[in-house]
Amino acid sequence: MERYYQESIETASYEQIKKWQSERLVKTINHVYENNKYYRNLMDEKGITPDDIKGVEDLHKLPFLTKDDLRKAYPYGLMSKPLSECVRIQSTSGTTGKRVVAFYTQHDIDLWEECCARAIVAAGGTKDDVCQVCYGYGLFTGGPGLNGGSHKVGCLTLPMSSGNTDRQLQFMTDLEATILCCTPSYAAYLAESIHEAGIRDQIKLKAGIFGAEAWTEEMRHDIEEKLGIKAYDIYGLTEICGPGVAFECSAQAGMHINEDHFIAEIINPETGEVLPEGEKGELVFTCITKEAFPVIRYRTKDICVLTREKCSCGRTLIKMAKPMGRSDDMMIIRGVNVFPSQIEEVLLKVSGGDLTPNYQIIVDRVNNTDTLDINVEMSNNIFSDDIKTIQAIEKKIVEKLRSVLGIGAKVHLVNPKTIERSEGKAKRVIDNRKLV
Numbered sequence: 001m002e003r004y005y006q007e008s009i010e011t012a013s014y015e016q017i018k019k020w021q022s023e024r025l026v027k028t029i030n031h032v033y034e035n036n037k038y039y040r041n042l043m044d045e046k047g048i049t050p051d052d053i054k055g056v057e058d059l060h061k062l063p064f065l066t067k068d069d070l071r072k073a074y075p076y077g078l079m080s081k082p083l084s085e086c087v088r089i090q091s092t093s094g095t096t097g098k099r100v101v102a103f104y105t106q107h108d109i110d111l112w113e114e115c116c117a118r119a120i121v122a123a124g125g126t127k128d129d130v131c132q133v134c135y136g137y138g139l140f141t142g143g144p145g146l147n148g149g150s151h152k153v154g155c156l157t158l159p160m161s162s163g164n165t166d167r168q169l170q171f172m173t174d175l176e177a178t179i180l181c182c183t184p185s186y187a188a189y190l191a192e193s194i195h196e197a198g199i200r201d202q203i204k205l206k207a208g209i210f211g212a213e214a215w216t217e218e219m220r221h222d223i224e225e226k227l228g229i230k231a232y233d234i235y236g237l238t239e240i241c242g243p244g245v246a247f248e249c250s251a252q253a254g255m256h257i258n259e260d261h262f263i264a265e266i267i268n269p270e271t272g273e274v275l276p277e278g279e280k281g282e283l284v285f286t287c288i289t290k291e292a293f294p295v296i297r298y299r300t301k302d303i304c305v306l307t308r309e310k311c312s313c314g315r316t317l318i319k320m321a322k323p324m325g326r327s328d329d330m331m332i333i334r335g336v337n338v339f340p341s342q343i344e345e346v347l348l349k350v351s352g353g354d355l356t357p358n359y360q361i362i363v364d365r366v367n368n369t370d371t372l373d374i375n376v377e378m379s380n381n382i383f384s385d386d387i388k389t390i391q392a393i394e395k396k397i398v399e400k401l402r403s404v405l406g407i408g409a410k411v412h413l414v415n416p417k418t419i420e421r422s423e424g425k426a427k428r429v430i431d432n433r434k435l436v
C-alpha cells in the first residue's frame, strides 16, 4: 500500500492545490514587494503592483528571474528577511561564474526537509530504515536536504557525505543500510565497487534516491539490477531549495512536484511564452512558501514536460518528466542539437553487459569541423576478447548514434577502469572547442 508523508497535501484535489497556490502567491508577492528592494524595483519597472496579482492566473504578468539576475544580486540583494531571522545559506558550485547564495529561515529549512521527507517515504522509507546519505554536505544542498528529510521520517541517518568509497561500503554493510541517497553516477560506482569486493550478499539496500544530475532509464535498470533495489529519481536546485522540489513515487514514471510550495510553468525558452501542459520547454519555478529567498518565476534552464495525469500512487501533485538535459548542456555539433543524455541512452541500450556505464564525450573542432569522440569503458566480459569483437561493438554504437543524433561520431571502447569515477555530479562532456 502506498505511504505518504503528508497524505492530505499529497493527494489534495486540483481545486485545493490551486487555492493554496493562489493564496500563497499573493502573500509571497506582497512579502517580497514590501521587504526586498530588488523585487520592488523590478515590479515598479514593469508597472506591476502587488494588487495586480490576485491568483495563479496572474503569474504570467510577473517578470522572469535568471541565474544572471541572482548573480548580480549577490550576495544579499535577494534576501527577503532580515539577516537576524536567517539561519543558513546553501550555495551552487559556481563552476560557470559567480556563486549563487540562497538564504533560509528556520521555517524555510523545515519546509524543505518536509519535501525531502515526502521523497523518502515515497521511496518506501519508514522510521525503521537506515538511510545512508552520500550526497556532499556543506554548501551543496544534497547532503543537508536529504539528511533533514531522513530525520523527519525518523530513519537512522548516516551522514556520510560523498567520497571515501571504502568507508561507505563498510558502513553500508556493518549498519545494514536500507536506503541509499547519492548521485546516480556515484550509485553506479558504488555498485561496481560492491561487485568487485564480492560483498553483494551483505548489502541490505532496498531503495535508492538518486538525483542532482540527468540519468536515463537504462541507467536506472542497470543500478537496480546490480544493487537489487528500486531506484527513485529526485530533483531540485539550490535556487529553489535543493533536493525535494520534485520526487518519484512507486510508479517510477516522472516526479511529483511539491506544488503546494513551488508553482511550475513550462515556457518556450526562446520567446518566454507559457506553454500548455504536455509540451516540452524550459521549467520555471515560483516559490510560494519561502520567507528568506523566495525566487519568483525562476528560469531553471532544465528542459522537460509537465503532466497532470492520474498517478497509480494516488498523489495528485503534477508530474515532471525526467529533465532531458539543461538548455546550457545542449551541445551544437555540426549544427545539430545533441544532449549528453541521448548518447548515454544509446550506450546503455547497446551495452548488453559488454559496456560499463562509464563514458566521456569529447567535442573538438578540427579544420573548422566539429568532431565528436566517445570513450566508453568496456566491461571485463569483453576486455580480453579479440579486436574484431570490440570493433563490431564500436560499429554498432556508431550506427545507432547516427540514427538517433543524425551525425557521425567516433567511438572508442577503452580498457576497464580508465575513465575517472565521480563521487558527486559526473563530468561527462569535455568540450575543447574554443567558441568564445
Ligand code: DLL
Pocket: 092, 093, 135, 141, 142, 143, 210, 211, 212, 213, 214, 215, 233, 234, 235, 236, 237, 238, 239, 242, 243, 244, 300, 302, 322, 323, 325, 326
Ligand atoms: O543538484 C540539488 C539536488 C541535490 C537535487 C540532490 C537532487 C538531489 P544544484 O547543484 O543547484 O542542485 O543543481 C541543480 O541539477 O537545475 C538540474 O539541471 C540538475 N538536476 C538536479 N536534479 C536532477 C535530476 C542540486 N533528478 C541542477 N535529473 C538542476 C536531472 C537534475 N537533472
